[in-house]
Amino acid sequence: METNALELKAITKRFPGVLANDRVDFQLRKGEIHALLGENGAGKTTLMNIVYGLYHQDAGEILVNGAPVAIRDPNDAIRRGIGMVHQHFMLIPVFTVAENIILGTETVRHGVVLDRQTASARIRALSHQYGLDVNPDLLVHDLPVGVQQRVEIVKALYRQADVLILDEPTAVLTPQEAGDLFRIMRELTGRGVSIIFITHKLKEVLEIADRITTLRAGRVVGTVTPAETDEHKLAAMMVGREVILTVEKQPAQPAAEVLRVEHLRVLDERKVPVVNDASFTVRAGEVLGIAGVQGNGQTELVEALTGLRAATGGKITLLDQAVTNQPPRPIIERGVAHVPEDRHKHGLVLPFPISDNLVLCTYYQTPFARGWQMDYAAIDANARERIRDFDVRTPSPFIPVESLSGGNQQKVIVAREFSRPIKLLILNQPTRGLDVGSIEYIHRRVIEWRDRGCAVLLVSAELDEILSLADRIAVIYKGRILETLNAVDATREQLGLLMAGVTQTPAAQ
Amino acid sequence: MAQSSESPFARRALNLVRLGFNELTVPVLAVVTALVVGGLVMLVAGGDPLLAYLGLWEGAFGDAKAISETFVWATPYIFAGLAVALAFKGGLFNIGAEGQLAMGAVVAAWIGYALPGVLKIELPAFIHIPLAVLGGAFAGGIWGAIPGWLKAKTGAHEVINTIMMNYIILLIASFLLNGPMKDPNPLNVIARTPSIAESARVPRLLPDLRVHWGFVFALGVVVLVWWLLYKTTVGFEIRTVGTNPNAGQYAGMNVAWITVLTMGLSGALAGLAGTIEVTALNYRHELSFSLGYGFDAITVALLGKTHPVGVALAAILMGAMRNGATRMQFLTQVPVDIVSVIQSLILLFVAADVIVRFLFRIRTPKQGDAMMTRGWS
Amino acid sequence: MSLPRFAFILLTVGAIIATAVVIGGAQLPAALILVSMIRTTLQVATPLTLGALSGVYCERAGVVNIAIEGMMLLSAFFGFVASIYTNQAIAGTEITPTSTALSLIVGVTVAILIGGLSGAFHAALSVTFRVNQIISGTVINILAIGLTGYLNRQLFFQGQVPHAPGVLPTIHIPVLADLPVFGKIFEQQLIAITAIVLVVLTHFVLFHTPWGLRTRAVGEHPRAADTVGINVFKMRYANTIIGGMIAGLAGAYFTLESVPSFEPLMTNGRGFISLAAMIFGGWTPFGAWAASLVFGAAQALQINAQGFGIPVPSQFVGMLPYILTMIALTGIVGKTSAPAADGIAYEKTGG
DSSP states (O other): OOOOSEEEEEEEEEETTEEEEEEEEEEEOTTOEEEEEOOTTSSHHHHHHHHTTSSOOSEEEEEETTEEEOOOSHHHHHHTTEEEEOSSOOOOTTSBHHHHHHTTSOOEETTTEEOHHHHHHHHHHHHHHTTOOOOTTSBGGGSOHHHHHHHHHHHHHHTTOSEEEEESTTTTSOHHHHHHHHHHHHHHHHTTOEEEEEESOHHHHHHHOSEEEEEETTEEEEEEOGGGOOHHHHHHHHHSSOOOOSOOOOOOOOOSEEEEEEEEEEEOTTSOEEEEEEEEEEETTOEEEEEOOTTSSHHHHHHHHTTSSOEEEEEEEETTEEOTTOOHHHHHHTTEEEEOSOIIIIIOOTTSBHHHHTTTTTTTSTTTEETTEEOHHHHHHHHHHHHHHTTOOOSOTTSBGGGSOHHHHHHHHHHHHTTSOOSEEEEESTTTTOOHHHHHHHHHHHHHHHHTTOEEEEEESOHHHHHHHOSEEEEEETTEEEEEEETTTOOHHHHHHHHTTOOSSTTOO | OOOGGGOHHHHHHHHHHHHHHHHHHHHHHHHHHHHHHHHHHHHHTTOOHHHHHHHHHHHHHSSHHHHHHHHHHHHHHHHHHHHHHHHHHTTOOOOOHHHHHHHHHHHHHHHHHTHHHHHTSOOOHHHHHHHHHHHHHHHHHHHHHHHHHHHHHHOOOHHHHHHHHHHHHHHHHHHHHHTTTSOOOTTOOSSBOOOOOGGGOOOBSSTTSOOBHHHHHHHHHHHHHHHHHHHBHHHHHHHHHHHOHHHHHHTTOOHHHHHHHHHHHHHHHHHHHHHHIIIIIISSOBOOOOSHHHHHHHHHHHHTTTOHHHHHHHHHHHHHHHHHHHHHHHHHOOOTTHHHHHHHHHHHHHHTHHHHHHHTTOOOOSOOOOOOOOSOO | OOHHHHHHHHHHHHHHHHHHHHHHTTTSOHHHHHHHHHHHHHHHHHHHHHHHHHHHHHHHTTOOOOOHHHHHHHHHHHHHHHHHHHHHHHHTTOOOHHHHHHHHHHHHHHHHHHHHHHHHHHHIIIIISOOOHHHHHHHHHHHHHHHHHHHHHHHHSSSOOOOOOOOOOEEEOTTGGGSTTGGGGGEEEHHHHHHHHHHHHHHHHHHHSHHHHHHHHHHHOHHHHHHTTOOHHHHHHHHHHHHHHHHHHHHHIIIIIIOSSOOTTTTTTHHHHHHHHHHHTTTOHHHHHHHHHHHHHHHHHHHHHHHHTOOSOHHHHHHHHHHHHHHHHTTSSOOOOOOTTTTOOOOOSOO
């Protein structure tokens, strides 16, 4: 029997309060693509960080080419031929591609001087050999995400990796770019590289993997081949029960127009236009889904709509009144609720108690304040009520919100935002990183509010979420709304193409 | 309905006691550790720490006069400590208390000695004193608000700007006190203003002691700042913006305005420190500038855990040490500067509480609260 | 370092010197004023340049250093103490050429070591204990004031104090120093010349060696550096210690090059000005140097103002660099930005 490129035996890793990996066994054969499937928080990344020497297992053994090895830090991993492309790229934006690639394994001239020329030449050769097009002399922050990912792969190959770990590599790619990545992965395995492919996307797994190992709550559920399984079986392995991937809902009853966006233009921090001439409307009683690959202007679009970022052109009309470039407060007071993309950055004040976070937007209104003075009795009462109504699991309303789990933190935000008289609900990636239970709960609440006549704008990079919640779907690509479809008519393939910028009519220029 | 054991008041009271106890542990042990290490320094340098600390205690609390002097010393520390603590609550590092203090002192002195002449009227004390005090506070506030405004508008870091403004006010004061505002008394050779009018002088509390109503005023301001921070909407905004400015913006708070306001209030508090020194103690402003007060204020604020009541306690401790040091030097020949060494050790052990927690085997709490400014951006 | 910023800085230096020449030209020959101004500028900019370089090393590695002031003061004191006791040990109450040379060498070495030691202390607090770095710096600053003040009084206010051996020699740079009129500019003392050498060396190290690449990586994105096997803690410690040693050399300037004596608080805020110069200069060695020259030139003008009969109160000249720094910070004259991870303690998330 051929030895495995990498083998893990009974790896256990405990974090305070969590058993992240529980006696995990895993074998990677030479030249295979082995998918590691699991929900967010299942322990996939922890396991791979152990293999790469960023964490240390509490128990268990790692074997490389059949021999047990100790991996104390990334240097050990690199020396054993293990390379890892992290979900959040480990690239330094202000460095060139070449500087990023050689960092840590620099070659020198005259004993001390960085040898950039030789490095560049080697990088060009490597990228030519594997069909990975990268220019070593460009600065990384000028590169699109897809190219940055290629830089990461070249970085691993430059260190002569023959085991490559790809952590959620398709999260930031269009289906078409993902196709390119899969082609590169095949090219690599053809040349003897073995690949661990971490994901929670079932379709991709079935498309590319030779074998699939599923993790759930830190344990291996099983290892299968694509031939002996299908999406439903994988999903069941992943979450431990048959999941209802659709939300039960009646057809929408759209009423009056609540939000009208016309020719909106927004710049990002680098003054690059990221929302370009976007136009759409949302009516009361319907969910408009904005589908698109991450980083196509969704963040900036939502920030412009909620007053967090200035628009450089166009018009936003809310309930027949222009609100373009108004600060957040008047927009909130007109009845806009916002579940932000990054709950830690915008949605919560982590060290503050839950009760204070529940009045973050209304602390100055009656009954929570009288004039200057805050009324903490009213704030406490409100907290108890919200926690009960929204099923926030907490020992007390007064503990810091940061001590709650991600799902409960998101429920605090939802409890706060859904508890005002609202006309428009803006949700940006509302269920990212949450457990299935919380996702179902939040989805049900959204539909509930739609049916009460609220207009809902849902931005999500998860096509499944869009398809199950939205009544109409607008596809955003490079800051433009390419097309708006009725959800019932939309197909996954059609949306995928649009998300890659491919339109049937080549008019949208 | 709420049961008695669950009543918000009882729970809050209980929490407060528990919190107070936990919060006090580290600062108290930090002071103890600093005194021990300071003693070792004295031993190495050939002094007698026990004798020195005895002198320090006697000088600080030995008799009524000593206690009075301790309160006199503590007064500016209370104001300046509150200034730094308030800024910390707002997520800002005000290293410019020194400059704001000087600004307040210059303006208060001018109002004190020159304003009646300029207006050509006699000002009664109940108008003149508040005018001088508030004028100085306002001037300090402006001096603090400028770096706040620059931060809000351009993102320029307040640490560097407050340091720069310390030097600028030093030079302005040096110009004024050597020129237009110099005490014209022919016997005067130093850079100082004339004495302020009797009507601008804050009265003393007791006949034969120097402790003055400014100390009582300082304690009142402690309560005021506590109320502002924890009981008002503005305080909620300051703390929210200070902990997570993005969340503040998301919640519809005017982050830029809150930043300017926080620095302005912080500057005003520091300005009061200078003002009270002029109107209640020295009755003039003299040019003696060092980064001393600014640094002391940081120590006081951190030792007081940035809580107004904690700041008051820390300020009295600092006042006691500075006051007692003179007596200590007189009795034991240990230089007063040892107090600065001890002070830096206190700051060290408060800031690096890991060390104290390790020494005394105290559990580390899950999370601290204030997010302090880090780096330059 | 953006080009407009660099041009702005150099123009300012030129303008300050030109002001002196124009105003003072009525009484004295222009060339004399020019030479005197440039020479003084270079002299007084020395501790600022070194302090700013100290900051460049620390902050490029991601450690904010507002303790430059304290490090300078500690080194100035201990360097001075070491030099006088060395002299006493060698020559008693005499001062001989040999004793001077030896005690100055010992003094400078001790100053650098003390600087390195305080750098290590700063690194321990901010890298290992993850104390807020501005607070950690403040601890060192207060400690320096207290400790030097205390020991100064304890050591020198009673009994016999050993004699100071003098100051470091002036180097006569070959060829350049022989130029007519302008030759004077190239007669500088040892640390002044070393400072300029260090500017060039630091630029080379940061931008053309693996060490520099790793240092900058650790200051920009420590986790990325960690994933390619770079020891973030080691790099931060090493650079903070190097930074401390350079601040130590700046301290030596005060008591072993400028004047042969120690005064409490004698650094007089120049550590903070260095910090401003480093930020003004966009975290680059040449930028930091140029910005130090602005402060130096303003100080030179202040020093020479009376001699040249310049009518502006010296305080207003002195204010100029502070105001310029504040203007520079607003980003009006070319935007620069701090290393992305500057001031943020690195924490490995695993165990």
